[in-house]
Amino acid sequence: MKLSLERLFSAPALEGSSPQGLQFSPDGTRLTYLSAKNSGSSSQADALDLWQFELATGEKSVLASANQFDAREFSIEEKARRERLRLSHEGITEYYWAPNSQSILVPLAGNLYLLQLNVKSVLPVTDNATYETDIRFSPNSQQLAFIRDRTLHVMRIPEQLPRKGAEISVDRVLPEGTEELSYGLPEFIAQEEMHRYEGYWWSPSSDAIAFIRVDETPVEISERYEIEADSFSVFAQRYPFAGTPNADVALGVVELTTGHVLWIDVTRHDDDYIARVYWLSPKKIMVLVQDRRQQTLSYVLVEISFDNREVRTSVIMTEQCETWINLSNSFKSLSDERFVFGSERSGFHHLWLGDTKGHVAPVTQGHWQVTSLVGVRDDIVYFEALADGPFENHLYRVPINGGQPERLSQEGFTHSTTLRGQHVVDRYSAVGQPPRVEIIDLDTPLKHIITDEVSETKHPFHQYQSEIGSVEFGVLTAEDGQSLPWRLLRPVGVSSSRLCPVVVVVYGGPGVRRVNNEWLTPWHHYMTSQGYAIFQLDNRGSADRGRDFESPIYGHLGDIEVRDQLLGVQYLQSLDEIDSNRIGVFGHSYGGYMTLMLLMKSPGTFKCGISVAPVTDWGLYDTHYTERYLGLPSDNKAGYEASSVFPYTSALSDPLLLIHGMADDNVLFTHTTRLYKDLQDQGLMFETMAYPGAKHGITGRSTNIHRYRMMDHFLTRYLMDTTR
Template identity: 40%
Template sequence: MKKNWMSLLLASIPMAILPSSIALAASTTVGGNTPLSIERMYASPALAGTSPRGLKLSPNGKLVTYLAGRKDDQHLYDLWQMDVASGKQSVLLSADKLVAGELSDEEKARRERQRIYGQGIMEYFWADDSEAMLIPASGQLYYFSVKTNQVKLLNTGEGFVTDARLSPKGHLVSFVREQNLYVLDLKTERITALTTDGGGAIKNAMAEFVAQEEMGRMTGYWWAPDESAIAYTRIDESGVEQVTRNEIYADGIKLTEQRYPYAGKNNVKIALGVVTLNDKNVAWVDLGDNTDIYLPRVKWLPDSQHLSYQWQTRDQQSLDLRVVAIDDIKHSQNVVQERSQAWVNLNDDLHFLKQQEAFIWASERDGFNHLYLMGLNGKVIRQLTKGEWAVDSVEFVDEKAGQVYFTGRKTTVTEKQLYRVALAGGKVEPVSSRAGMHSTVFADNQPVYLDYFSSLSQPPQVSLHNESGKRLAWVEQNEVKKGHPLYDYFGLWQLPEFGELAAEDGQALQYRLFKPTNFDASKKYPVVVRVYGGPHAQLVVNSWSHQDYFTQHLLQQGFIVYQLDNRGSAHRGTKFEYVIYKQLGEAEVNDQKVGVDYLRSLPFVDGDNIAIYGHSYGGYMALMSLFKAPDYFKAAISGAPVTDWSLYDTHYTERYLSHPETNAKGYEASSVLPYVKGYQSGLLMYHGMADDNVLFENSTRVYKALQDEGKLFQMIDYPGSKHSMRGEKVRVHLYRSLADFLVRELK
């Protein structure tokens, strides 16, 4: 794709009154015309080409490092390097040099919640001197000398190691083993247990289930910058309901004991301690008398003498940023208070400055997520960004130059761009320019960054840029040309039309519409509405996604594919999100009906043959749409759906539905089960039988309710599969089944 091609195209097309529609293109202009089979979608080599992950710049800025899957096995990762000066790329460390082995059940669950899948080298940590790395693999730790190219297996004692990392100055390695926190001195190889009471219901330095799954907090400990101490959580799960969950595999049933915090039930009790390394003494932060709270974020201040933590009420309508001095740990200062009549969204955009007593804070207090410069007393010095658009995240703070680099949706909500703004205030300046999605990784101490870019017409590319956005070098250009895995199929690749509709309250709903291959405006086509529909997510974007492979397959089979981000979706401000508070599946379904009304107004749409398909919250939406609006949808595919919100966890469910005791009617109205009687025909459900996120019981309850009503439907359940339905064989079978169902129901 030529630079600025898409933005020039958009600029040349006038915007229309609602509903508006912008066509990116009917199809790409280069590539072969081989139809995309389901068997090819997830086979090796990866269809999207080389797509590095784990991108980092070495602390000295001389190397770009990344993980890349092999051509013959895209799920087996090696560690690669690119010399910044020469541009030369090579394998830095082959996964073959590490001992393959099993992960602990705890680490498997943690990786599932991190959405990390694969084998070989999956993560690594640079030493501060850029001469070595720590590499966790198969429950063990390896120390890799970049200088000598030697790998050493560290002695961490008996048992599986998890959540390992290098200390800030690289002298020590920390890790969790058997629910206790340890440090290993790299010079003496001595191991020290910093906690000893972990075991059973007590977990030290570990993130609880909802912290990992719902808060985006994957760890339970934090190093002081000067290596003098570690802050850590101690969680007591004894009050959390212990359930025996059946994980059904092809060769038997595994009974798993799990403490699962169902909505309305007990959470863990959490404590925050600071252990000093020289004497192993632990001091406990006074979190207050209310113990039914969340601790979503912890962060040290640069001086290593003060610790910040974010304290959240169970109803998530209050979030406090508190700071405590280590030498007066019982007395916290409440620095920032965020309040909402619905809920306060979490973010990771707290950045303490080193050159002044201030910090950067992200808040939705004006209705959109924006950045504020605040003093340590909590007073706003100035608002750095403002307007009816949202900041995604802070990427880098250059105190020397007085600049804050951040990603956001200022240009359009369907794209993520990199911007910068002065700490002193002023105009927001664009840094990136290409139309699409930009995710960045900055160097530690200078505004040089890696840009992970993709668009609907460009699989992920990685390039190195300077502070003004100028490209310095390609890390992976990933051009779709002859020899690229996608090339033979790219001539049939379809790009969508983007448009906008009005919801019942007048708010703008974004959609994208993919027309079939070899589209003929004189014909009528069946439609598959692909939906997620839940909060903190967005489908209508100009971005590459492997989820779109099945979309392209459907287009080649003569279907239209349509996606609309209903109210409650992300990046459009709190007014757009908060509509769903205390009742799910109402505004969202109404918005999807608005989309169908628009589809039926198009002369090339077969309005009697429209199906809806989604997974997870999208599976919930598919059921609610089919049951509540059977005159809009002829068929539905529901994958791994939540069907009764009392079966889901506290932090997610109560954020949107409040506590069951105070919103019983909302829980009932948000459940799928009261609407089963509205079902007529045309339902396929599937679920992984070892799903530990959306429990399999969610689907079996609907199975039973439909059977009791004498309603005919289809189901496919996958032994051993988790929520994400991983594995090439599983996915091939799943998508073949879905395609067959859609052909039978709509054609």
């Protein structure tokens, strides 16, 4: 059966139930996850319910259904937060286990609901017109903290919950938030670029909370338009453009019994970033501080005493790099003195054992990258890495004092895992294999399968398996001798006597890798079913290949990446089954920028290009991302100018389709409107589509069907019509 564009965005999802938000209960007796219904109208395709899998019985059941709750419009702050987290589903999109495993908190539609497992009831714990976000249980399960009206609140959970409509007493523990000042909310830059989505942290003893105060007054106000179908809004947004001031961020700790706040000075300069905050013990905090240029990372040990109203800070170690330091989420406190952390100090991201005296020792070593610290159990460290090649992420374990890692996951797939006690939940997939989820017992051969196999007739993708063409992986050699991983999907029936067009799907930006043996969006398989080959290459600058692979792009974007992608095109042109006169390019975000640079720097190489939500001028993008790779504008004016698309627009001669969301608050619509004007002034023709109300991700079923049909028609005209 042929895939259709409409089917890509209809229920049930082609990848199957594909559980999300996988979590073990703290006591390890059950796995909970979010999953959409596999039946019903297409409008229900994105609505997620909360499920459980009981390890003792192997039974699956729904714990809470999205239709149990009263829905209402998201607040502006919640919409922004969902955009930062790339959340597009409806229904239950997040939940939080109580540390005692007796209840689950579900934030939905602006209110909080407590699911009590012993009585199987769902009760509201808030019922008001104000949104609560960033909700967390205290470690002792007796309190909840959350953000309301831009400041931190704490609720003590009573043993007997009140009936619906009667809200539990809530204490505001810090001053009121204002439009410019917030307490406990992560600043825009932290969420969007540092991947720090927290603005407060419970102490292990549940009697204090570390938090950040954010003053956005220094950030320039710029007017951003959000254009809907029948209206528009003007937002006076504080957006930190490259080279301009960031928000002022301060770190404090509030003692809940007294309300007393200890302010902690952890930065050397006013423009340093508070990158990570970790409690080591009730009296010790580790704070990772990054300088504005992101070339120095300091580990600051904070020791607090509320009894004496004292704070002591000391820098226990510092990392430096001539280009930039990538922030790591790998950190695990073992005691008040020891911790496991991730660092690129060796040139690759590896795990290290550190202590509060500044001593470090390697846990993992080698010319490969650790991608995630999964957990520590009985002095054994579990981690994910690309240790067996560049295409598959696997689960490994190694003694905490170092040694030879042991691979635990199955070859032939890319894996993502979570550890709790003796159990690992493994979500894995391959190009031709939709995601599967299974639970592994580390102490026995026992496995639990959570999802259906694609070979089963009830799997939604089963009837389309014949549409999957062949896949090949390989590497090319860059001009400096480094290996560039690539992946090629060929359509069914292609041969040297039946040449096919190819679409180069490009991202190319730092912080991301694309060439993996993992399940792709069904659009890729739709394209191969239409007769296209799909090619992707990870150019230098891409993530998880080591510092030497990433750093060549420093100071000048859109140069090295373009040369590497063109090397990939040369390889395609050497293949007998590829029509070298019918090569197109498509990319979104940084990939949209790359599409423009490829068309403009190498005119005539591509038959056409599609650029979605592109950056066109790095001076219009934010501080932390842009300055990480280009430095400060005052230090590298030439690099900023050379990295913009505008010096090269006059060379545009190939057909171009530009697409952008008209409410994009990440890559502002201004990037594309400036390009419109520049191309129009030069009399250069292009095609375009702008989507009212759409953010950076451009979501929504009808919008996506239209967008991909537009792309389909464009590619058909230029790549399938051999008369052009």
